[in-house]
Amino acid sequence: MAFGTDRQMYDVDLTCAKCGAHISQLPFQPSGDRPVYCSDCNRAFRQSRMGGQGGGFSRGPRAPRQMYSVNLTCASCGTAITELPFQPSGDKPVYCRSCLQARRNSMAA
Ligand SMILES: [Zn+2]
Ligand SMILES: [Zn+2]
Structure with missing residues (x-):
């Protein structure tokens, strides 16, 4: 699964549910009943989810345990x-x- 081959892209004609940008290709087949986001919004979403949960849990010096x-x-x-x-x-x-x-x-x- 970790090969650097090109991902299959699906030709679509959609707009990003968040910023309204036009989306012409998706790395997956859109199901139609779910909102679709452009790659920028997808990336922002993923980053906010990783950084938001646990508050930078995995990096930086370990905070002293609260008692x-x-x-x-x-x-x-x-x-x-x-x-x-x-x-x-x-x-x-x-x-x-x-x-x-x-x-x-x-x-x-
Ligand atoms: Zn967007
Ligand atoms: Zn005891």
Whole structure:
């Protein structure tokens, strides 16, 4: 699939659903019931989707993990938990660090 051969193009006579530009060729057969976008809008759309999700998750220095202050007890051993790396949903049991590690180890084993 990774060969550099020319993609098959379909001759169409459409307008971009976003900017109204004329589209004369598409790399796929238009189904007719979906909006079609010009290559510029397609690229912009793809970029905004990649950059918008996760907020640059995969690049740059890793941000320090946010900790949430909580007042809970470990569902397994009863140890007090004052900080969590995630916001507790309230309907799931929460475990202290050592119990989490033990659970993770037992799952990996
Ligand atoms: Zn467009
Ligand atoms: Zn525990």
